[in-house]
Amino acid sequence: MGVLFDYFAAPDNDAAATTIDLVGGPDEVPFPTVALNGVDPFVQLGTLESLLTGVDYETVIERDIAPVAMADEGARLVVALTGELSVALSDADEARLREVAEPWSRTEEFGGQADPADLAAVLTDLAGLARTATTRGDRLYCWVCV
Numbered sequence: 001m002g003v004l005f006d007y008f009a010a011p012d013n014d015a016a017a018t019t020i021d022l023v024g025g026p027d028e029v030p031f032p033t034v035a036l037n038g039v040d041p042f043v044q045l046g047t048l049e050s051l052l053t054g055v056d057y058e059t060v061i062e063r064d065i066a067p068v069a070m071a072d073e074g075a076r077l078v079v080a081l082t083g084e085l086s087v088a089l090s091d092a093d094e095a096r097l098r099e100v101a102e103p104w105s106r107t108e109e110f111g112g113q114a115d116p117a118d119l120a121a122v123l124t125d126l127a128g129l130a131r132t133a134t135t136r137g138d139r140l141y142c143w144v145c146v
């Protein structure tokens with residue numbers, strides 16, 4: 001089994017941190033959740049943020065997405081996503097998401113082999129989660145289980 005990545009919206013770091021010990025991740029509590037296994041919050045979403053915002057990748061990855069909770073020596077993490085990514089996802093329409101999916105699919109992290117249509121669907125789900133978070137005044141997080 002590979003690494004699990006569940007993206008979710010929570011009101012704050014303390015609420016998000018409560019998901020660290022849940023076997024099924026944030027889906028076990030009433031947080032809006034999208035499972036995007038195979039899409040990591042560090043490199044792949046850093047690339048996505050760069051593509052969506054036009055900000056250089058090196059600048060994006062310097063932003064702090066430090067864990068808000070950690071267990072099992074880092075085998076389980078909860079990290080907060082950047083506000084910049086959340087806003088960019090929330091503001092992007094379907095056409096923009098499809099446009100970004102193309103170059104994103106060709107990145108090294110996807111082995112240059114990802115289907116842009118599949119990634120556009122992933123982005124649509126993630127953008128919907130970002131819009132939900134914005135409406136609720138929540139922040140986006142990722143629950144990671146290695």
